[in-house]
Amino acid sequence: MDAQKSYTFLLFDIDGTLIRSAGAGRAAMERSFKDVYGYDDGFHDIHMMGRTDPSILMEALENRGLDWNAGEVERFQTTYFRYLEKEIEQPREGKKTCPGIDALLPELQERPDVVLGLLTGNWRTSGLIKLRHFALDGYFPIGAFGDDSSRREDLVPVALERFRKQWGDRLDKKRVYVIGDTPLDIQCAKPHGVRTVAVATGFHTTAQLAPDAPDYLFEDFQDTEKVLTVFN
Numbered sequence: 041m042d043a044q045k046s047y048t049f050l051l052f053d054i055d056g057t058l059i060r061s062a063g064a065g066r067a068a069m070e071r072s073f074k075d076v077y078g079y080d081d082g083f084h085d086i087h088m089m090g091r092t093d094p095s096i097l098m099e100a101l102e103n104r105g106l107d108w109n110a111g112e113v114e115r116f117q118t119t120y121f122r123y124l125e126k127e128i129e130q131p132r133e134g135k136k137t138c139p140g141i142d143a144l145l146p147e148l149q150e151r152p153d154v155v156l157g158l159l160t161g162n163w164r165t166s167g168l169i170k171l172r173h174f175a176l177d178g179y180f181p182i183g184a185f186g187d188d189s190s191r192r193e194d195l196v197p198v199a200l201e202r203f204r205k206q207w208g209d210r211l212d213k214k215r216v217y218v219i220g221d222t223p224l225d226i227q228c229a230k231p232h233g234v235r236t237v238a239v240a241t242g243f244h245t246t247a248q249l250a251p252d253a254p255d256y257l258f259e260d261f262q263d264t265e266k267v268l269t270v271f272n
Contacts, residue, residue, distance in 0.1 A: 046212040048271050050148065051159035051199055052180070053220035054167050056089065056242025058141055059174050062132035065166070068123035069096070076116045079104055089243055090224030092161035094190035121165050128173045137174050138221075138241040140261030145179045147264055154271065155207065158183030159195050159218055159228075182206060192228040200232075217255075217271065226252040237270060 052058055055065065066083060073082030082100045097116065101108060148154050156179050160167050164185040171177040182202050184195035196218065203211055218229035221242030226249070229236045238254035239261060240246045246257055261267050 046153075046210050046215050047203075047207060048151075048154045048215045049157060049199075049203055049211060049217070050154060050271065051157045051184075051196070051216070051218045053090075053218075053222075053225050054158065054160045054162055054170060056221035057138060057219060057225075057239060058176060059137050059170055060134055060241075061128060061170055062135035064127040064130065064132065064135070065124065065162075065170070068120050068127045071123045071127075072116050072120040073100060075119050076112055077101075077104065077106060090161065090192070090220070090222030092186040092190050092192055093163045093166065094186050095161070098190065117163060117165075121163075121169065124166055124169050128170060137176070138239075138260065140264060140267070141176070143264045144261050144267055145176065147268060148271070149179055151271075155182065155203065156180050157199055157203070158185070159199055159220075159225075160184075161186045161192055163187050192224055193231060196229055196232040196234060221249075223249060223252045226254045 055061060066088065069083055070081065074080055082104065083096065086096060086099055088096055097113065098108060148156055158167065158180045160183065162170070162185060164187050167185060168177050184199040184202070188195060188198045200211070213233045214235065216234040217237050218225060218234055219237040219239065220226070221239050222244055226236045226238055236254040237256045238249040239258045240249060241260050246259055249257060256270050258267065
């Protein structure tokens with residue numbers, strides 16, 4: 041590509057945007073919470089969509105009157121990753137890549153001006169376990185994860201800094217897009233001056249996503265050519 045041309049940096053959420061695990065993550069978390077903390081239904085009634093794994097675990101601990109203990113949290117993570125490897129392999133109705141993703145990612149990967157990245161509340165290991173199951177992990181050389189902060193709004197600066205370390209300063213924020221399926225995906229990007237693409241392939245409809253005023257809003261990504269025009 042032209043040495044003077046800026047890259048386009050696309051930061052994809054995982055759950056509900058790239059893939060649907062059909063409850064594999066929640067099931068693995070529940071099993072892990074039982075093993076480490078001794079409680080069934082540790083995540084009962086906890087809203088997970090769009091949140092980081094650390095914030096979800098914090099709420100579960102608070103609900104049980106438990107403290108955040110680094111050693112126990114590390115054990116929870118290790119146990120969770122082990123269970124997730126098993127749960128993601130189970131046949132589940134609705135487990136799939138999200139509509140249009142299988143066609144869209146190869147097209148984007150072919151563009152020399154595009155860098156594909158992740159911006160997800162998953163811990164890095166669990167996010168890659170999910171993507172690897174669907175053979176999508178190889179598309180994303182860079183990302184920001186729940187390991188980096190429990191606050192999703194902190195993740196955009198992390199991703200931008202990692203980009204600069206690897207590809208230099210050729211990055212215009214108008215060419216950075218946070219792509220996700222929840223209002224939190226949109227909200228985390230707004231303070232940082234980057235663009236947002238919302239897609240209703242998770243549990244939020246376009247009507248529920250519209251009030252947060254994403255720059256672009258799609259029902260799904262099945263019309264590959266239409267989606268690609270956003271990043272031209």
